[in-house]
Amino acid sequence: DAGVIQSPRHEVTEMGQEVTLRCKPISGHNSLFWYRQTMMRGLELLIYFNNNVPIDDSGMPEDRFSAKMPNASFSTLKIQPSEPRDSAVYFCASSSLAGISYEQYFGPGTRLTVT
Amino acid sequence: AQTVTQSQPEMSVQEAETVTLSCTYDTSESDYYLFWYKQPPSRQMILVIRQEAYKQQNATENRFSVNFQKAAKSFSLKISDSQLGDAAMYFCAYAMSMGGADGLTFGKGTHLIIQP
Numbered sequence: 001d002a003g004v005i006q007s008p009r010h011e012v013t014e015m016g017q018e019v020t021l022r023c024k025p026i027s028g029h030n031s032l033f034w035y036r037q038t039m040m041r042g043l044e045l046l047i048y049f050n051n052n053v054p055i056d057d058s059g060m061p062e063d064r065f066s067a068k069m070p071n072a073s074f075s076t077l078k079i080q081p082s083e084p085r086d087s088a089v090y091f092c093a094s095s096s097l098a099g100i101s102y103e104q105y106f107g108p109g110t111r112l113t114v115t
Numbered sequence: 116a117q118t119v120t121q122s123q124p125e126m127s128v129q130e131a132e133t134v135t136l137s138c139t140y141d142t143s144e145s146d147y148y149l150f151w152y153k154q155p156p157s158r159q160m161i162l163v164i165r166q167e168a169y170k171q172q173n174a175t176e177n178r179f180s181v182n183f184q185k186a187a188k189s190f191s192l193k194i195s196d197s198q199l200g201d202a203a204m205y206f207c208a209y210a211m212s213m214g215g216a217d218g219l220t221f222g223k224g225t226h227l228i229i230q231p
Contacts, residue, residue, distance in 0.1 A: 031216060033218050033219075035218075035219075042206075042221055042222070042223045042224060043206060043219075043221040043224075044221075045218035045219060045220070048217075048218045050216055055216075056218065059218075089158060091160065093160075095216075097216055103162050103165070104162075104219060106159065106160035108157075108158070108159060109158050109159075
């Protein structure tokens with residue numbers, strides 16, 4: 001089991017540029033979550049999907065943020081245009097709705113730095 | 116909205132001793148789930164222990180146990196026989212469903228230092 005895969009692990013970009021973070025959930029999992037971690041705000045839920053459908057995006061900070069899950073094995077989080085205050089670690093997590101394994105499994109995170 | 120509060124930004128304990136990390140939460144729900152996650156310097160989030168609110172019995176996982184007080188909305192983590200590998204940030208988290216269908220609400224974390 002490869003676990004949740006996130007890419008890139010590190011991203012450095014300039015203000016105004018578009019940033020795309022990628023996530024591959026664990027095979028068979030049908031819930032996917034995007035979190036953001038900063039020193040000031042801690043860990044925040046941005047958006048989550050059940051069966052590829054966005055359920056709650058109330059945590060998405062601004063219209064500059066968008067997330068998609070075109071299929072069960074891939075999700076993206078896009079920031080356009082990026083700003084320095086978007087600098088954070090972005091985590092993707094996946095889980096199963098089946099109840100057999102109800103833990104949220106986290107990926108290693110993407111550290112984003114916007115200069 | 117649910118909130119999770121960890122009032123101890125940092126705790127320190129001697130190796131082999133016992134330490135308790137505090138967590139309180141606020142919810143109007145009667146059925147929910149509580150978790151403790153560990154985040155070592157590698158930043159990987161690792162589930163330590165989980166508690167279902169409908170269960171009166173406190174969860175235990177080896178050296179880790181919780182004291183769940185539903186009426187007081189308190190959920191503390193006890194680590195017995197502390198080891199150097201326990202040094203990490205610890206996050207208390209809440210979910211309305213068992214993680215698979217609802218996002219987690221996290222506390223701000225407690226930095227645990229293990230003194231050799």
